[in-house]
Amino acid sequence: MTTSPDPLVIALPKGRILKECMPLIRAAGIEPEAAFDDPDSRQLTFATNHPHIRIIRVRSFDVATFVAFGAAQLGVCGNDVLMEFEYPELYAPLDLGIGRCRLSVAELAQGADRGSLTHGDPSQWSHVRIATKYPEVTRQHFAARGVQAECVKLNGAMELAPTLGLCSRIVDLVSTGSTLKANGLVEVETIAEVSSRLIVNRAALKVRPAELNGWIDTFRTVVEKGAA
Amino acid sequence: MSDTVSKALLPAGLRDFLPPDAALEAHVVSGLMADFGAHGYERVKPPLIEFEENLLDGAGAATSKDTFRVMDPVSQRMMGLRADMTIQVARIATTRLAKAPRPLRLCYSGQVLRVKGTQLTPERQFTQAGLELIGSDSPAADAEVIALAAGALAALGVQGVSVDLNLPTLVPVLCDELELSPETQLRLRAALDQKDAAAVREMGDPVQDLFGELIRCSGEVDTVMERLGRLDLPQAAAQRRDRLKDVVALVRRLMPGLSLTVDAVENRGFEYHTGISFSIFAPGARGELARGGRYRAGTAKEKAVGCTVYVDTVMGVIAPPADRPRLLLPYGDRAQAAAWQSKGWITVAMLEDGIADPEAEARRQRCTHYVSNGQVRTVG
Numbered sequence: 001m002t003t004s005p006d007p008l009v010i011a012l013p014k015g016r017i018l019k020e021c022m023p024l025i026r027a028a029g030i031e032p033e034a035a036f037d038d039p040d041s042r043q044l045t046f047a048t049n050h051p052h053i054r055i056i057r058v059r060s061f062d063v064a065t066f067v068a069f070g071a072a073q074l075g076v077c078g079n080d081v082l083m084e085f086e087y088p089e090l091y092a093p094l095d096l097g098i099g100r101c102r103l104s105v106a107e108l109a110q111g112a113d114r115g116s117l118t119h120g121d122p123s124q125w126s127h128v129r130i131a132t133k134y135p136e137v138t139r140q141h142f143a144a145r146g147v148q149a150e151c152v153k154l155n156g157a158m159e160l161a162p163t164l165g166l167c168s169r170i171v172d173l174v175s176t177g178s179t180l181k182a183n184g185l186v187e188v189e190t191i192a193e194v195s196s197r198l199i200v201n202r203a204a205l206k207v208r209p210a211e212l213n214g215w216i217d218t219f220r221t222v223v224e225k226g227a228a
Numbered sequence: 229m230s231d232t233v234s235k236a237l238l239p240a241g242l243r244d245f246l247p248p249d250a251a252l253e254a255h256v257v258s259g260l261m262a263d264f265g266a267h268g269y270e271r272v273k274p275p276l277i278e279f280e281e282n283l284l285d286g287a288g289a290a291t292s293k294d295t296f297r298v299m300d301p302v303s304q305r306m307m308g309l310r311a312d313m314t315i316q317v318a319r320i321a322t323t324r325l326a327k328a329p330r331p332l333r334l335c336y337s338g339q340v341l342r343v344k345g346t347q348l349t350p351e352r353q354f355t356q357a358g359l360e361l362i363g364s365d366s367p368a369a370d371a372e373v374i375a376l377a378a379g380a381l382a383a384l385g386v387q388g389v390s391v392d393l394n395l396p397t398l399v400p401v402l403c404d405e406l407e408l409s410p411e412t413q414l415r416l417r418a419a420l421d422q423k424d425a426a427a428v429r430e431m432g433d434p435v436q437d438l439f440g441e442l443i444r445c446s447g448e449v450d451t452v453m454e455r456l457g458r459l460d461l462p463q464a465a466a467q468r469r470d471r472l473k474d475v476v477a478l479v480r481r482l483m484p485g486l487s488l489t490v491d492a493v494e495n496r497g498f499e500y501h502t503g504i505s506f507s508i509f510a511p512g513a514r515g516e517l518a519r520g521g522r523y524r525a526g527t528a529k530e531k532a533v534g535c536t537v538y539v540d541t542v543m544g545v546i547a548p549p550a551d552r553p554r555l556l557l558p559y560g561d562r563a564q565a566a567a568w569q570s571k572g573w574i575t576v577a578m579l580e581d582g583i584a585d586p587e588a589e590a591r592r593q594r595c596t597h598y599v600s601n602g603q604v605r606t607v608g
Contacts, residue, residue: 006511065347068347087348088496088497092422093422093424206390206489206491208511209446210447
């Protein structure tokens with residue numbers, strides 16, 4: 001069968017990761033249309049130099065959802081998102097080595113319970129209240145040591161929550177730690193090291209193995225060349 | 229909120245099937261049952277609820293977390309609502325039909341219920357249809373079930389049916405062979421499930437050496453079988469590979485044009501499988517259309533192979549059968565209905581006499597044609 005190939009949709013995350021991601025996409029021989037780099041463009045989907053390939057730009061959490069539901073076949077998102085959703089319909093065959101940071105627990109440097117008997121000894125806690133964008137990961141992380149985590153779901157500015165008494169701790173992405181410091185927080189524990197992964201829809205990989213394995217190999221070569 | 233809204237609300241994951249979906253579902257089920265039946269599979273019908281300890285015994289343990297429980301007020305014992313029918317059919321085969329000659333071929337269809345949907349498939353009630361071949365360990369049995377399921381789906385009009393063959397027991401066998409610690413096995417399993425080659429490489433030898441190659445064994449059948457063939461596998465694993473090779477050859481002979489892929493490290497959804505397993509995919513379908521493989525049936529642990537078709541997923545990728553024309557019959561002509569029906573019409577009888585504009589009435593009743601003065605007229 002050499003008829004025109006089926007459409008291929010690649011979902012990319014908006015924002016910080018996108019900048020790091022585009023050199024890899026271009027090195028793999030995919031060049032989006034000019035509007036992609038135009039900050040004023042309201043477009044959400046972009047044609048590329050391959051007639052059958054389109055790129056969509058969505059929020060990092062939504063990349064995983066688009067690919068899991070098969071609305072996009074390939075995508076780029078952090079393993080923080082993969083851990084939170086645990087979609088069985090996704091494969092994450094390649095660590096792109098970009099968007100490096102860590103998912104950490106942080107608390108007030110001068111907290112109310114600093115110096116108390118149970119402070120800093122999680123084995124004595126039965127319950128913690130935590131503000132986070134990652135309720136599932138947080139719950140599992142604390143449950144593994146017998147602590148029940150009551151999660152307050154926030155979508156941003158987590159660092160404000162402890163200062164204003166909303167909770168005692170937060171679980172969030174940390175890269176340099178400067179935002180934490182500026183808000184009087186200290187990082188007390190790392191839950192996971194985070195980097196961006198190439199993700200693939202499971203059914204798509206089964207139905208179009210040669211094509212999608214081909215792209216995975218192409219990106220692997222690009223990443224290995226970059227690392228060397 | 230108005231009364232009609234609140235009365236229409238169903239619990240999460242449950243839905244009403246309206247025309248034409250309900251008819252399409254019946255069409256899929258009857259197509260599958262006819263196909264399986266034509267190959268000697270006889271239909272059985274287990275009950276919706278049975279005692280929990282039977283339902284969740286052996287292979288059924290994997291469905292425990294999905295099963296609704298109710299207390300039986302009569303026996304005062306816990307009962308489970310089935311979350312999977314394979315277990316029930318296996319029970320029938322190894323108890324009531326224990327003395328029936330082997331191999332035993334059974335098929336079934338029915339509703340299953342599960343406690344929680346997933347984000348991808350929020351439905352909690354769905355239709356399963358399947359076949360079980362009990363009491364044969366022959367590779368020909370695996371091939372028969374695979375070809376029959378794939379063939380039946382293609383016959384229903386599913387385009388681009390593709391079968392992914394798996395060996396869920398291969399990785400555990402290799403782990404035992406390498407005497408990996410339980411922690412290492414967990415890490416390895418996670419990396420293999422993600423198809424993350426780099427994570428496997430980081431685990432160093434001897435894991436990297438063997439599994440680094442194995443993780444690449446996924447894709448089009450010829451490429452993968454060739455790669456698998458080159459691997460230097462310990463005996464127990466090599467036996468499984470050779471068996472897969474036999475089954476591939478047999479399926480090829482039964483269905484020469486069928487698209488086949490192999491994934492040597494796939495593990496998802498094969499909780500109770502003990503040998504060659506498979507999933508059936510098609511372009512445009514969300515997730516798999518069917519899943520099956522080798523398992524041990526009942527407490528007797530009889531060798532069996534089977535396949536479950538997810539009817540709701542199939543419905544998403546096939547065109548409904550063409551609507552037959554609907555003919556509005558005049559009041560009192562009900563007696564002629566059979567004659568019209570034998571010519572292929574669906575007939576809708578008028579229940580009131582003296583309707584002035586039969587054409588408007590036909591349109592209102594969604595009829596394509598109506599009878600006036602003994603003549604069939606088309607609704608304009």
